[in-house]
Amino acid sequence: MTKLPPGPTTPRFVQAVYALTQPNRGIPRMRERYGDAFTVDVPVFGNALVISDPGEIRQLFQTSSDIAENVEPNLGRILGPGSMFALKGEAHRAQRKLLVPPFHGRKLAAFERIVEDEAVREMATWPQGTPFPVMPSTMRITLNAILRAVFGAEGAEFDELRDLLPEMVRVGSRIVSLPIPGRPMPRWTPWGRYRALRREYDAIIDRLIDKATDLDDRDDVLSMLVQSRYDDGSAMARSEIADQLLALLAAGHETTATTLAWTVERLRRRPRILRDLVREHDEGGKALREASIIETQRVRPVIDFVGRNIRVDDFELGRWVVPKGYNVLVSIAILHADPAVFPNPRAFDPSRFVGTRPDLYQWIPFGGGTRRCIGAAFATMEMNVVLRTLLRDHTLVPTSEPSERWHSRGVASAPAKGGLAVVYRRTAGAVPSSTESTMGAQS
Template sequence: MSTAHTTAHATEVMPMLPPGPRLPAAVQGLGFALRRRQTIATLARRHGPVFTIAIPLFGDVVVIADPTLARQLFTTSTDRVVNIRPNLGRVLGSGSIFSLDGGDHRRRRRLLTPPLHGKRIRLYEAVVAEELEAESRSWPIGTPFPTLEPMMRVTLNVILRTVFGAQGTELRTLREIIPPMVEVGSRMATIPDIPIALGRIDPRRRFAARRATYDRLVRSLITQARNDSRLDERDDILALMVQSRYDDGSAMTDAEIADELLTLLVAGHETTATTLAWAIERLQRHPAILDALVTEVDAGGDELMAATITEIQRSRPVIDFAGRHVIDDMLELGPYRIPKGYNIMVAISLLHDDSRHFRDPERFDPKRFLGSTPGPAWLPFGGGTRRCIGAAFAQMEMDVVLRTLLRDFTVESTTRPGERWHSRGVAYAPGDGGRVTLHRRHDH
């Protein structure tokens, strides 16, 4: 009996974790919370592209900055890994795609994909151009101004119009409450739940109040859509969601639709607006690229623009991590064995800054993507079954905004140092808001 027990114990598979700092967990967590990018970069230099760290909210985490391991993680069965825990679902609701895993996630993703891809999104290009033109009428000419907030308004208006269709009183209210919801929700998503109530200063209280207003308005819009006798003639995303059916013929509930629409509104406008602010920040510091883009836009071309957007996403990734949570007893990842309960984070910013994958990574150079598709180390939208479902929509929106901007304005170049990275919670934005000086083009 003793021999059998010893043999069983000897064959037990034991964890094999990558190296990590020996500092107390509280110190590791503080560094991550206050200076996330710098902490992760320092640990990668010290321990290599795969290491372990203890992080508040996420617990024991394996960080990987290796494209081969990232691909292996993203293609691992959803019976073994699920979405990182906790995730944005705790803010957006149990009906959000962020909250779903396994078969439920696959079914919902199939349902949501058609409105955000292919011919459908081309119908929305005119909406994007209209919103930028409307917003730009109030921009100061010849005077520096930050572009982040204007781009936030543009992308919010775009997503509101494409999600809900015609504008009305409800949309005006949503336009007021969504930005503060995004700001508070982004912060809430990166900090642990506080076990005590903080009264009026509690961000959860402010978010919940706006969420209640959102739910009331959106439930009304959903009811209107369900009762619309011409629903099948509408091309807004809400109409498509109401009409969509799972394979078994069932439909999404009102609560699920409300959570998914909030997901689109929150996730679909801040990240795109922030990338656009970074685009303006980068282009004015690279006048040769800017001039070449203007020439291409005027000629009706698109190759350099596509490469430029790709390079902006590489050099200034708005989201710096994509993660999974281990639910299998043990996950083999490369040479490592990671036990159940661990989170695994793919460090997008480290991959994008790695000279082994991108030559001279500190140089802003769209030409690196001319005539070629990005390799597996380019991950601004994450990867695998949880790759951002709105990626195609976001690419279209950035292309139309930049094309319209360069058609209507001259961007004044600058020799000022690049803007610092500023954490808004989940996303990283230019520290000065992507300040720029514009002049109207008189030839258009």
């Protein structure tokens, strides 16, 4: 028999505006009113159970996909039916088996130089001593890095994708939480615009696959996907390759770039931590740097929800009995702000992760279980290399300004001012003493 917690009873549209368009406000306020679990009724997802208890999250992530599959609907409706977001069951497991190797081990280490090259190139354009939003730069760094990792050497198609993908991400983010019309829409509508962009993207990928012939001399992701084979010996279809690459290119680079912008925003408001990071870098260390990235993902998760769709009758999830067809949404923001899980959760304190790794059922910016982001290791490497390069080549000036507000970009939540930064090149001499002062901590 169904057993669910209470939740707001306002109309679906009102709940959507309150919960989904107010990053870091709507859902936490519901937690204050209803507790660590409640029900919502919002567009696209419909009736859903929101949970944040670590034990219930662990159970959900460990449950077989035959019982709790990927949340419906999901990003597959934008990225394509062959993307990891859309695939289920055995098809998902088979694709994951093919896609994991390029982003781990020796392959991952080889991509570090690409990321550093892009970071150095972009940071060389930064103004000195003048405030500027860092997020456009982190967007370019992560997009160029993933393009090079996926396609290898630059070329005409590389340039076309570099221009096309930011617009695809922008338009796709606008419509991802909206119902998609069942009929073709005019090009001037967001849906029509996205379909037109997708046609351009497919044509470019088709040309790139045609060119991927000299595979012995290539070590990029595209060549590996073209050569990959399922257990039955069959190759990936072109449409599958196109969908998977779009998921890697679009979904991956924006979330990583946004986290980097939040990292800059957080560190500028923690001058002691910032000085310790510089000292650690100069001494050849990395523990605090890695912990700072983890802590940024805890206090400023750019994606608020991961979820599952219940496929069986009356699924017992901790205290609740969830009916078939219900979505269960895990609130990352509520979990990460739970004082029972992270003491003094509002404080930006990387030391909580120095010398220890986070519990992957309590710290979940990449999701969890069998659907944990396959690009998590690549994204972590990328953020580490970009921050290392910044600390090596620039002095990041602290600030006493208030924290930047959360701004919803549709899929991700970014700092409202783009992670405003002031930097000086370390080779240019000493930074003015006024920037060296110790300022009070802000949340």
